Amino acid sequence: MTLKALMLGCAAAAMATVAFADEDAVLSIEGETMVTQAAAPAHMENVDTVYSGWTFRTPETQALQLDDFDNPAFVFVDQALELYETADGTAGKSCMDCHANVADFAGLKTSLPRVEDGELVTMTNLVNECRTERMGAEPWKYSGGQMSAMTALLAHQSRGMPMNVSIDGDAAPFWEKGKELYYTRVGQLDMSCSNCHEDNYGVMIRADHLSQGQINGFPTYRLKNAKINTTHGRFKGCMKNIRATPFKEGSPEFKALELYVASRSTGLSVESPSVRN
Numbered sequence: 001m002t003l004k005a006l007m008l009g010c011a012a013a014a015m016a017t018v019a020f021a022d023e024d025a026v027l028s029i030e031g032e033t034m035v036t037q038a039a040a041p042a043h044m045e046n047v048d049t050v051y052s053g054w055t056f057r058t059p060e061t062q063a064l065q066l067d068d069f070d071n072p073a074f075v076f077v078d079q080a081l082e083l084y085e086t087a088d089g090t091a092g093k094s095c096m097d098c099h100a101n102v103a104d105f106a107g108l109k110t111s112l113p114r115v116e117d118g119e120l121v122t123m124t125n126l127v128n129e130c131r132t133e134r135m136g137a138e139p140w141k142y143s144g145g146q147m148s149a150m151t152a153l154l155a156h157q158s159r160g161m162p163m164n165v166s167i168d169g170d171a172a173p174f175w176e177k178g179k180e181l182y183y184t185r186v187g188q189l190d191m192s193c194s195n196c197h198e199d200n201y202g203v204m205i206r207a208d209h210l211s212q213g214q215i216n217g218f219p220t221y222r223l224k225n226a227k228i229n230t231t232h233g234r235f236k237g238c239m240k241n242i243r244a245t246p247f248k249e250g251s252p253e254f255k256a257l258e259l260y261v262a263s264r265s266t267g268l269s270v271e272s273p274s275v276r277n
């Protein structure tokens with residue numbers, strides 16, 4: 001049976017109610033309560049409430065995010081902190097030489113991607129800009145280990161703050177493009193992001209509980225591959241699952257899609273680094 005047939009079968013059975021492990025479960029990390037459900041932003045026509053992916057995980061997976069000592073992502077966050085303090089490149093500088101306090105990056109994740117000089121930029125782009133333009137260092141691979149860890153460290157500074165990307169003005173054309181990609185059917189299974197994450201969230205797909213595909217928890221640690229996973233890495237995996245040729249990580253298509261999906265996460269707390277299966 002194809003994934004799509006399986007999906008449709010499940011969908012028919014479960015469409016009426018959205019099933020959560022426990023809809024009222026509260027995500028409180030180190031004494032701070034996260035917003036895991038919020039009224040959908042006005043631009044989302046087909047959904048009333050947005051839910052963090054955490055809501056859909058099993059109690060065992062959920063528990064790993066409640067305490068930073070249990071959260072396996074923090075091994076990588078600690079590694080990033082070391083990178084942050086280490087000089088690299090011809091200028092002989094570390095991140096810390098110019099950004100003395102990593103906590104100053106609080107808020108950044110909530111507003112990315114954003115437009116600068118007519119270009120859509122992600123956190124990864126900003127980090128690599130510092131590496132190449134200001135440190136005289138090689139750029140890190142888009143979803144490589146160092147970059148994933150560094151963006152997890154920087155995004156973590158915004159934990160608990162609501163996602164709030166800007167989608168109008170200069171950002172509007174990028175957002176429109178991302179929206180179009182989100183609703184376009186692709187691949188051998190001829191499915192769009194919306195077919196799963198908008199039409200069928202709450203449904204079980206094989207052993208996996210479909211979420212709304214939000215990105216407030218990214219970068220995220222996945223139990224499946226025991227490492228930090230980036231937004232574009234996840235988009236790529238979802239495209240492969242529907243037998244589509246994925247766009248490249250860091251491509252204009254994935255950046256536009258990231259902006260659009262980030263706008264669907266509006267109001268949800270940044271959970272980075274989250275834990276998913």
Ligand code: HEC
Pocket residue numbers: 084093094095096097098099108123126127130131134135150154
């Ligand atoms: C030689 C100084 C210098 C070094 C070294 C440096 N940066 Fe920067 N960085 C800047 C300047 C200047 C800006 C632009 C102004 C600003 O936002 O602070 C910037 C901007 C940024 C931004 C965007 C911040 C925002 O709010 O828009 C990020 C993210 C960033 N740097 C991360 C890093 C990381 C991670 C490293 C180490 C890999 C690093 N930087 C190394 C000087 C530096």
Ligand code: HEC
Pocket residue numbers: 003007052053054056182191192193194195196197205208209210211212213214215217220234235238239241242257261276
């Ligand atoms: C065939 C169904 C299907 C399609 C189509 C699909 N996904 Fe997914 N996606 C999944 C499943 C299953 C998961 C893992 C469980 C979950 O979090 O929903 C997932 C997870 C995700 C996550 C991680 C959510 C979190 O909280 O960690 C994101 C983000 C995501 N998808 C985005 C997308 C985007 C963008 C597209 C379109 C390019 C897409 N997906 C297409 C099935 C799909």
